[in-house]
Amino acid sequence: MHLSLLGVSHHSAPVDLRERVDFSRRGVPAALAVLADTPGTAEVVVLSTCNRAEIYTMCEDAGRARDGLARFMSEFHNVPEPELAAHLYTMTGAAVTRHLFRVAAGLDSLVVGEPQILGQVKEAYAVASDRGHTGASLNRLFHWAFSVGKRVRAETGLGEGAVSVSYAAIALARKIFGRLDRLRALVVGAGEMAELTATHLRAQDVRHIGVTNRTASRAAALAARVQGIAVPWEAMIDELASTDIVVTATGSASCMVTRAHVAEAMKPRRDRPLFMIDIGVPRDVEPAAGDIEQVFLYNIDDLQAIVRENQARRQAQVDRAELLVEEEVDGFMRWLRSRGSVPTVVALRRRFEEIRQAELARLAPKLASMPPDARARVEEVTRLLVERLLSTPTERLKAAPDEDAAATDADTLSRLFELGLGEDSDDDTPALREARLGSMASPSAARNR
Amino acid sequence: MNAIPLALYFTASGAYAVHFARPGSAWGPTATLTLVAGALAHTFVIGMQTMQVGHIPFVGTTGAISAFVWLLALAYLYTEMTADERSMGIFLVPLMVVLQTIPALGNSVAARPPVLESRWFEIHVFSLLVAYASLALACVVSVTYVLLFKELKAKHPGVFYARLPSLQVLDAMNRRTVGVGWAFLTVGIGVGVIWLAQLQPGAVDPRVQAMSPLDPKIFIVVLCWLVYGFGIFARSRLGWGGRRAAWLSTVGFAILLLNFVPIGYFGTETHNFY
Numbered sequence: 001m002h003l004s005l006l007g008v009s010h011h012s013a014p015v016d017l018r019e020r021v022d023f024s025r026r027g028v029p030a031a032l033a034v035l036a037d038t039p040g041t042a043e044v045v046v047l048s049t050c051n052r053a054e055i056y057t058m059c060e061d062a063g064r065a066r067d068g069l070a071r072f073m074s075e076f077h078n079v080p081e082p083e084l085a086a087h088l089y090t091m092t093g094a095a096v097t098r099h100l101f102r103v104a105a106g107l108d109s110l111v112v113g114e115p116q117i118l119g120q121v122k123e124a125y126a127v128a129s130d131r132g133h134t135g136a137s138l139n140r141l142f143h144w145a146f147s148v149g150k151r152v153r154a155e156t157g158l159g160e161g162a163v164s165v166s167y168a169a170i171a172l173a174r175k176i177f178g179r180l181d182r183l184r185a186l187v188v189g190a191g192e193m194a195e196l197t198a199t200h201l202r203a204q205d206v207r208h209i210g211v212t213n214r215t216a217s218r219a220a221a222l223a224a225r226v227q228g229i230a231v232p233w234e235a236m237i238d239e240l241a242s243t244d245i246v247v248t249a250t251g252s253a254s255c256m257v258t259r260a261h262v263a264e265a266m267k268p269r270r271d272r273p274l275f276m277i278d279i280g281v282p283r284d285v286e287p288a289a290g291d292i293e294q295v296f297l298y299n300i301d302d303l304q305a306i307v308r309e310n311q312a313r314r315q316a317q318v319d320r321a322e323l324l325v326e327e328e329v330d331g332f333m334r335w336l337r338s339r340g341s342v343p344t345v346v347a348l349r350r351r352f353e354e355i356r357q358a359e360l361a362r363l364a365p366k367l368a369s370m371p372p373d374a375r376a377r378v379e380e381v382t383r384l385l386v387e388r389l390l391s392t393p394t395e396r397l398k399a400a401p402d403e404d405a406a407a408t409d410a411d412t413l414s415r416l417f418e419l420g421l422g423e424d425s426d427d428d429t430p431a432l433r434e435a436r437l438g439s440m441a442s443p444s445a446a447r448n449r
Numbered sequence: 450m451n452a453i454p455l456a457l458y459f460t461a462s463g464a465y466a467v468h469f470a471r472p473g474s475a476w477g478p479t480a481t482l483t484l485v486a487g488a489l490a491h492t493f494v495i496g497m498q499t500m501q502v503g504h505i506p507f508v509g510t511t512g513a514i515s516a517f518v519w520l521l522a523l524a525y526l527y528t529e530m531t532a533d534e535r536s537m538g539i540f541l542v543p544l545m546v547v548l549q550t551i552p553a554l555g556n557s558v559a560a561r562p563p564v565l566e567s568r569w570f571e572i573h574v575f576s577l578l579v580a581y582a583s584l585a586l587a588c589v590v591s592v593t594y595v596l597l598f599k600e601l602k603a604k605h606p607g608v609f610y611a612r613l614p615s616l617q618v619l620d621a622m623n624r625r626t627v628g629v630g631w632a633f634l635t636v637g638i639g640v641g642v643i644w645l646a647q648l649q650p651g652a653v654d655p656r657v658q659a660m661s662p663l664d665p666k667i668f669i670v671v672l673c674w675l676v677y678g679f680g681i682f683a684r685s686r687l688g689w690g691g692r693r694a695a696w697l698s699t700v701g702f703a704i705l706l707l708n709f710v711p712i713g714y715f716g717t718e719t720h721n722f723y
Contacts, residue, residue: 160611176601178615270688273616290602294691302604 001042001137002062003336005096006069006088007054010110013087021077021084023048028124031055031076032133038068043138047103047124049117051110056100058137062092093403094333097141101325101332104149106158113158113314118149137339141332148328155324156317161310165303166200168310169277173204173245176273176296184208186243187228188236188257189250190218193279197247198226210243212236214250240265246276248284255286262289269294279303337406338398344410345394347419352386450494451515451553457487458522458546465538472612477535481526484542488522495519507574508565515552516574518545520582528586532622536612540589562654569644573637577670580633581705584677587626588702591695594619598692620690623698631677638674641667669708676701 008021023031028046035044035055043058055073059065070088074081091099099108104121106113125142128134134142153159162168170180177183185206187198190213201209209228213219216230223230231239240246240261248257257276262285266274276297278285283299290297360367360382367375393413400406413419464480495516498506506512525541528534596609597616613619648657662671680697683689689697 172601172606174615175597175606175610176616178617271690271693272688273691293693296601298604305604306606 001058001060001340002065002092003096003137003141004057004059004062004065004069005054005091005099006066006073007047007052008073008084008087008089009052009054009108011108012089017079017084017087018051018053020079021053021073022050023053026076028127029131032128032131034076035069035072036133038072040064040068043135044133045125045128045138045142047121049120052103052108054103056096056138056141058135066090094329097332097336098325098329100141100145101148101328102322104145105152105321105325106149107152107318107321107325111163112318113160113163115153115159118146118153121149122146137336140335144328144332148325151328152321152324156320158314158317158321161306161313163307163310163314165279165300165307166197168303168306169197169247169279169298170200170204172277172296172298172306173275176275177244180245181205182207183244184210184242185245185247186210186212186231186236186239187222187226188212188246188248188284189280190215190222191249191251194247194249195222195225197249197277197279198222198228201245201247202226202228206245210239212239237261237265240274241268244273244275246274246285247279248276249279250284252280252284253282255283257285257289259286259288259292262286262295263292266292266295277303333402334399337400337403340403340406341397341400341410344413344419345397348393348413348417349386349390351417351419352390356382356386450497451491451549454487454491454494454518455546455549455553457483457490458518458542458549461487461538462542462546465535465542468535469539469612472536480538480542481529481535484522484526484538488519488526491515491519491522505571505575507571507578508562511552511555513574513578514548517578517581518549518552520578521545521585524582524586528622532614532618534614536614537589537593540592541586544585544589567644569640569647573640573644576633576637576640580630580637583626583630583633584673584698584702584705587623587630587698590619590622590626591698594623594695595692595699598695616691620694623694624684624690627677627680627694627698627701631674631681634670634674634677638670666708669704673701673705676704 008018010018013021023046028048031046032044035041035046035057040060041057042060045056047054047056053073055069057065057069069090070081070085073079073088074084077084100121102108104118106115106117109117121142125134125138129139129142162171173180173183180201181204183206185198185201185208187194187201187209190211194211198209198211209223209226210231211219211223211226211228212231212233212235213222214233216233219233220230222228237257240257241264246257250256262274262276271294273294273296276285276289276295278297278299281300285297285299287297287299289295360379367378370378397406397409397413400409461480461483464476464483468474468476468480495506498512505516507516521541522545525538529538593609593613594616597613597619600607600610601616645657645660649660660667662668676697680689680694680701683697684694
């Protein structure tokens with residue numbers, strides 16, 4: 001069995017193609033149902049986000065699986081195969097593990113270190129696993145990926161610091177006020193930036209959002225979209241006194257809010273902070289207003305400077321995160337190889353046991369004349385001999401450095417001892433299953449080995 | 450014996466420093482556990498001393514400092530656990546280390562002079578020590594407030610931005626700790642006045658006879674009571690929250706600290722009982 005991956009992401013395809021292969025349009029469960037019926041595919045998980053559509057499988061033949069998955073992708077989404085082929089990427093074995101771990105850690109995201117992806121990977125796994133499309137290998141791979149995602153976030157600063165202007169503004173508001181759900185916000189302007197910030201404020205459950213604009217109808221329209229209340233343009237300055245967060249984003253050529261306006265508004269507020277986010281260019285708020293006690297005024301350059309610093313800090317953490325991922329890939333691949341060696345080990349032990357039993361049976365007449373404790377001794381000695389003979393080969397098989405070496409070892413042993421592996425691939429005896437379960441250690445335990 | 454809690458406080462302050470430098474590492478819980486161990490050892494020391502002399506060892510500046518550090522450790526641990534906020538340990542625990550050095554060096558428990566054989570004495574000193582501990586916390590919270598405020602005003606979020614809770618949370622903590630501190634200060638001073646009024650008419654001890662509000666130790670504590678009282682009044686009536694309140698807390702505690710070391714040992718003529 002081989003790990004295999006086929007996918008499309010923001011690295012490989014433009015947005016219009018990504019939209020067309022978005023699994024959420026027809027539903028991931030429908031795709032899983034079709035994929036599970038594909039011959040040679042034992043386990044499958046579909047990861048579908050706005051930036052990627054990926055299919056992870058455990059399959060018998062990686063090459064055949066690749067062609068099959070590409071054909072499936074084309075037919076399921078109704079996109080001609082040649083058009084799709086240029087944007088698809090495929091991977092097998094350790095590369096799949098590395099890719100999934102990097103995805104879960106946020107290293108492969110458009111915004112490096114963004115936290116949502118880990119939740120999306122978990123969701124994708126849950127959808128597949130709830131429907132019985134995953135088995136021991138993908139279960140282990142995805143749980144391992146979750147722990148890698150968590151570890152990278154805990155041990156590096158990859159997810160720290162806002163990397164977009166509107167998130168930076170929200171993070172600053174949190175640092176000033178703590179909870180935002182009791183605050184009143186005022187959005188001045190009804191353009192794209194005003195709307196984006198207002199949407200973020202709404203997502204943070206700000207208690208009240210007022211929207212004001214020179215054109216009252218545009219204010220009313222934006223207010224309706226963000227569940228706010230339109231405020232008449234003339235009342236804007238009066239409204240400042242009862243507002244905690246002000247977002248200004250108008251196209252006005254001069255400062256609409258002067259230092260005097262803010263000073264006046266601060267009087268009844270006493271020492272209650274006022275956070276002013278001026279994302280208008282040219283600026284909407286007179287810069288001197290920021291000198292007033294308890295007024296925190298940030299313009300678009302201030303916010304962009306914070307974003308740039310955070311991006312640089314994240315970038316500095318990427319190398320550490322990549323090293324960590326590499327370490328985890330090694331751990332998982334060791335586990336996978338040791339699991340792959342189980343059929344060989346079991347067959348080898350069975351072969352030796354057969355030989356031992358055959359020899360004991362041949363000697364049965366002679367053994368019958370011996371006293372019972374001597375017979376037990378012979379039984380014990382032969383058993384121990386077999387154990388000792390197999391101990392080193394078993395360890396070496398499990399610790400194969402890569403998949404090719406593991407396959408070569410298995411082939412050689414099979415040929416030398418006539419194990420018959422590969423001739424009867426459905427040979428999944430209870431002993432084999434038990435042995436596989438026994439080799440499923442936890443990620444941390446496996447790391448420590 | 451006071452050296453054991455000192456050693457643990459010292460270790461804890463190092464752990465808090467590492468935790469501050471590398472948040473998210475395992476040093477945070479280590480720091481808290483070490484501080485808990487220090488506070489427990491300190492409780493044991495004070496308990497042993499109480500059994501030794503038959504009363505809580507408040508007598509003398511050394512005993513009072515040890516008890517103050519102990520209360521401060523407990524108050525800080527309470528705040529840390531209830532607010533789930535470990536970032537202030539780096540500011541507070543070093544203060545505990547410095548103060549605890551005094552009882553650790555002069556490791557003796559003063560016997561209680563007969564004049565202090567009174568329930569009033571215990572209430573008086575205990576209330577003031579609780580007040581001092583609470584006001585010390587207020588001071589630390591205020592310093593962190595000012596540091597974070599400066600970063601936010603300078604539009605350059607940095608070390609404190611990444612580690613401290615929000616300005617509003619710090620301001621609320623300052624308000625609460627000053628409120629508790631001022632209430633205990635009031636009780637401590639009030640009990641002192643009542644007790645003195647009872648003692649003075651027939652007092653044999655010349656110190657009790659000469660005790661007046663002009664004694665530096667009493668003067669400082671009354672001055673602090675006025676400073677913090679003004680802070681509470683200004684917050685509720687004049688809207689002096691935030692940075693102004695933070696400065697008042699810091700200045701108030703700086704004055705209060707005088708009572709421990711310089712004045713407690715050298716300045717007071719009538720208020721030293723050891």
